[in-house]
Amino acid sequence: MRRKQITETVRRFWNAGENLNRRAVPTMSAETTANNDDLITEDTETTTETSSQNMTESGKDNASDAGEIAALRAEIESLKQQVSEGQDAFLRARADYMNLKRRAEEERDSLRSYVTGDILTRLLPVIDNFERALVAAEQTKDYDKLIGGVDAVYRQLQTFLQKEGVQTIEALHQPFDPNLHNAVLRDEDSEEPENTVVEELQRGYRLGDRVLRATMVKVAVGK
Numbered sequence: 001m002r003r004k005q006i007t008e009t010v011r012r013f014w015n016a017g018e019n020l021n022r023r024a025v026p027t028m029s030a031e032t033t034a035n036n037d038d039l040i041t042e043d044t045e046t047t048t049e050t051s052s053q054n055m056t057e058s059g060k061d062n063a064s065d066a067g068e069i070a071a072l073r074a075e076i077e078s079l080k081q082q083v084s085e086g087q088d089a090f091l092r093a094r095a096d097y098m099n100l101k102r103r104a105e106e107e108r109d110s111l112r113s114y115v116t117g118d119i120l121t122r123l124l125p126v127i128d129n130f131e132r133a134l135v136a137a138e139q140t141k142d143y144d145k146l147i148g149g150v151d152a153v154y155r156q157l158q159t160f161l162q163k164e165g166v167q168t169i170e171a172l173h174q175p176f177d178p179n180l181h182n183a184v185l186r187d188e189d190s191e192e193p194e195n196t197v198v199e200e201l202q203r204g205y206r207l208g209d210r211v212l213r214a215t216m217v218k219v220a221v222g223k
Contacts, residue, residue, distance in 0.1 A: 169204035171197045171215040182214040190220035
């Protein structure tokens with residue numbers, strides 16, 4: 001009898017515990033669900049806020065990049081304009097230079113023609129006198145008249161050259177000067193000092209300081 005009572009008491013206690021557990025589990029689940037909902041809500045809000053901040057910062061970065069790109073494009077366009085203007089200026093300067101060069105060449109050719117024509121014009125009387133001397137010598141068969149006519153022409157030509165500033169280069173009995181003389185022969189028997197011009201083979205001329213033609217000479221050399 002005593003044992004039966006104890007067994008009944010244990011069974012009731014066990015059943016009471018089972019009922020208590022059934023009531024506690026739904027309550028904890030509801031609280032957990034509520035807490036989870038709160039956590040989800042907070043996470044959602046945090047994610048939304050973070051996303052909003054990221055979008056704002058991204059928008060600022062995009063705006064900054066767009067501004068830099070626009071500035072670079074403007075700078076590129078400015079550089080292109082400068083290059084184009086520089087090319088135009090270069091082409092204009094080149095055209096001006098070519099025109100100036102062409103005009104200078106034309107003026108030089110014109111001046112050369114003028115100078116040449118002027119010289120030839122003043123040489124014509126010399127040619128006229130030379131032709132007269134030849135005609136007179138042919139008609140008279142007089143050698144002396146021929147020599148006189150040729151000598152007159154020669155002196156007239158020398159006068160013309162002197163008026164133009166052309167001078168003969170003195171060489172005979174002068175020390176040899178390679179700037180003025182062209183030595184083509186050597187004289188080992190001459191009594192003249194060594195490197196002295198002993199014979200003038202072809203007369204030289206100069207115009208001011210410019211040598212038109214060096215004098216062709218024979219030079220004494222030491223024995």
